[in-house]
Amino acid sequence: xLAYSLRRLLIAIPTILLLIVACFFLMHVAPGGPFTSExxxxxxxxxxxxxxxGLDQPLWKQLWDYLYNIVVHxxxxxxxxxxxxxxxxxxxxGFPISLTYGSLSFLVATAVGVSLGIAAAIKHNSWIDYFAVxxxxxxxxxxxxxxxxxxxLTFTLWLGWLPGGGWNGGQWQYLVMPVIALATSYMGSIAxxxxxxxxxxxxxxxxxxARAKGLPTRTVIWRHALKPTLLPVVSYLxxxxxxxxxGSVFVDIYFSTGGLGQAYVGSALSRDYxxxxxxxxxxxxxxxxxxxxxxxxxxxxxPKIRY
Amino acid sequence: MLGKSQxxxxxxxxxxxxxxIQGRSLWQxxxxxxxxxxxxxASVFVLGLIVLFTIIGPYFAxxxxxxxxxxVMGDVRGMGMPSIETGHYFGVDDLGRDLYSRVIQATTxxxxxxxxxxxxxxxxxxxxxxxxxxxxxxxxxxxMRFVDILLAxxxxxxxxxxxxxxxxxxxxxxxxxxAVGWLTMARIVRGQTLTLKNREFIEAAxxxxxxxxxxxxxxxxxxxxxxxxxxASLLVPExxxxxxxxxxxxxxxxxPYTSLGRLIAEGAGTMGYxxxxxxxxxxxFYVAIIITMFFIGDGLRDALDPKDR
Numbered sequence: 094x095l096a097y098s099l100r101r102l103l104i105a106i107p108t109i110l111l112l113i114v115a116c117f118f119l120m121h122v123a124p125g126g127p128f129t130s131e132x133x134x135x136x137x138x139x140x141x142x143x144x145x146x147g148l149d150q151p152l153w154k155q156l157w158d159y160l161y162n163i164v165v166h167x168x169x170x171x172x173x174x175x176x177x178x179x180x181x182x183x184x185x186x187g188f189p190i191s192l193t194y195g196s197l198s199f200l201v202a203t204a205v206g207v208s209l210g211i212a213a214a215i216k217h218n219s220w221i222d223y224f225a226v227x228x229x230x231x232x233x234x235x236x237x238x239x240x241x242x243x244x245x246l247t248f249t250l251w252l253g254w255l256p257g258g259g260w261n262g263g264q265w266q267y268l269v270m271p272v273i274a275l276a277t278s279y280m281g282s283i284a285x286x287x288x289x290x291x292x293x294x295x296x297x298x299x300x301x302x303a304r305a306k307g308l309p310t311r312t313v314i315w316r317h318a319l320k321p322t323l324l325p326v327v328s329y330l331x332x333x334x335x336x337x338x339x340g341s342v343f344v345d346i347y348f349s350t351g352g353l354g355q356a357y358v359g360s361a362l363s364r365d366y367x368x369x370x371x372x373x374x375x376x377x378x379x380x381x382x383x384x385x386x387x388x389x390x391x392x393x394x395x396p397k398i399r400y
Numbered sequence: 401m402l403g404k405s406q407x408x409x410x411x412x413x414x415x416x417x418x419x420x421i422q423g424r425s426l427w428q429x430x431x432x433x434x435x436x437x438x439x440x441x442a443s444v445f446v447l448g449l450i451v452l453f454t455i456i457g458p459y460f461a462x463x464x465x466x467x468x469x470x471x472v473m474g475d476v477r478g479m480g481m482p483s484i485e486t487g488h489y490f491g492v493d494d495l496g497r498d499l500y501s502r503v504i505q506a507t508t509x510x511x512x513x514x515x516x517x518x519x520x521x522x523x524x525x526x527x528x529x530x531x532x533x534x535x536x537x538x539x540x541x542x543x544m545r546f547v548d549i550l551l552a553x554x555x556x557x558x559x560x561x562x563x564x565x566x567x568x569x570x571x572x573x574x575x576x577x578x579a580v581g582w583l584t585m586a587r588i589v590r591g592q593t594l595t596l597k598n599r600e601f602i603e604a605a606x607x608x609x610x611x612x613x614x615x616x617x618x619x620x621x622x623x624x625x626x627x628x629x630x631x632a633s634l635l636v637p638e639x640x641x642x643x644x645x646x647x648x649x650x651x652x653x654x655x656p657y658t659s660l661g662r663l664i665a666e667g668a669g670t671m672g673y674x675x676x677x678x679x680x681x682x683x684x685f686y687v688a689i690i691i692t693m694f695f696i697g698d699g700l701r702d703a704l705d706p707k708d709r
Contacts, residue, residue: 246676339555
């Protein structure tokens with residue numbers, strides 16, 4: 094187990110480094126930059142600005158400095174667009190917000206999805222089952238950017254219960270709609286995966302044995318069926334976390350929560366490569382770490398897996 | 401005489417009167433299972449109607465998608481609602497353009513994006529996966545490590561990155577969608593190839609002197625087809641979803657082209673003014689397409705891969 098963890102970690106590190114290098118080059122082959130505007134700057138001014146951001150150095154030198162600063166100082170450099178802020182400031186301001194409602198919707202999607210799936214499987218072919226399956230399919234067809242307008246229409250415009258956007262320090266009224274919008278479609282897929290996995294487990298021999306020796310249904314399900322049921326669900330949680338991260342881009346824009354997504358799309362539109370690069374690397378690194386954790390959790394969950 | 405009795409003749413008839421039990425091929429079996437799946441068949445029907453609508457719908461349009469109805473533009477809320485008299489069957493959008501034509505255009509775009517994106521992913525992913533799995537060894541290792549690294553970056557971010565770097569256009573959108581879609585496909589195909597390549601019939605082909613390329617093309621590819629088709633059919637709605645997401649953010653297709661995601665974004669932006677039809681028409685089409693695609697994909701999976709149940 095320890096050796097496996099170490100080996101996985103050793104693969105994760107070069108992956109992140111390669112990710113940084115790839116994104117860096119992709120940005121630098123792009124035509125146009127943050128300083129190209131309709132009114133061309135005088136060449137001397139442009140040269141001065143480029144020197145200020147180190148853009149006049151040869152490419153390998155720029156890459157080296159960039160990597161060095163990230164690895165040693167954890168510094169993503171200055172923003173090209175905002176003169177007085179660097180990328181770290183922007184991330185430090187937006188990321189906690191995105192993380193707050195992101196992890197909340199992750200929890201909601203997992204908890205609701207798993208319970209719905211288990212309930213449907215236990216009461217197979219009853220109205221609970223049909224209800225859960227219908228809900229799961231409907232939820233899957235309603236991704237965050239569809240749920241957003243529907244929620245605002247219902248709760249803000251018609252019912253007037255919840256504020257239509259903003260953050261306000263994370264008060265619960267401001268959290269409800271972003272979390273639901275983000276969680277719905279993943280809740281649907283988690284419910285469907287849990288249900289089919291639970292059905293398969295309930296039909297297997299060891300459950301029949303447990304039933305045959307007279308264990309109460311409750312014990313059979315909680316003690317014996319739950320763990321193998323959750324295996325495929327756990328492996329799906331890694332991708333869900335990534336989807337939640339990218340989905341937060343939408344939520345930040347639509348609900349004006351002030352998270353990282355606003356900075357990301359803003360920088361994409363204004364070609365602020367420094368911010369774009371920083372956020373992509375942050376999300377990419379997070380993804381690698383989460384995938385690592387998922388694999389480790391999987392190894393811990395499933396005693397059959399040997400390394 | 402022997403065997404001339406009525407009973408014997410009857411018996412002989414009964415014994416010789418047998419029809420050969422017709423074997424069913426994998427594909428006939430799959431087709432039967434698919435046709436029996438009610439949800440999938442209904443979805444095919446609905447999707448067919450939508451496609452038909454995008455084809456013959458334009459002939460009934462009174463306005464093109466770029467014309468601005470100046471009479472209505474000043475008072476979209478009061479005069480731009482869906483009506484037969486003005487020729488705006490679905491109403492007009494915020495700028496006074498006919499929503500009926502725009503919805504048709506957007507639906508076409510979204511369907512095309514889904515199909516072409518999935519087709520790109522399918523071709524690239526299958527070739528890559530077969531090559532990696534069949535060649536094996538160190539090449540396989542290097543190729544799959546590369547896929548792993550690309551898979552580590554959130555797909556939507558890659559697409560946004562590509563669109564920003566290379567400029568927003570139809571062509572680039574297809575490339576970007578294909579660029580992220582093929583990764584999982586390559587993994588699946590490689591896994592299947594690995595199990596196939598050690599089977600006896602491949603060995604037999606090799607012993608008979610068939611070239612490596614022909615083995616991949618003639619013997620491995622057809623056996624992969626089931627899995628590949630199932631995954632591709634699930635990929636189509638995913639592509640449409642991703643494209644709509646990006647268009648919603650304003651980073652996808654740009655005017656005068658439009659897609660359902662873009663129309664939903666516009667409708668969502670103006671719903672506060674009481675012009676709800678601008679949101680509901682594109683939304684209905686969108687949800688209908690996604691749900692039918694899901695059901696068709698599920699039906700195909702049940703039909704082609706019955707083990708998976």
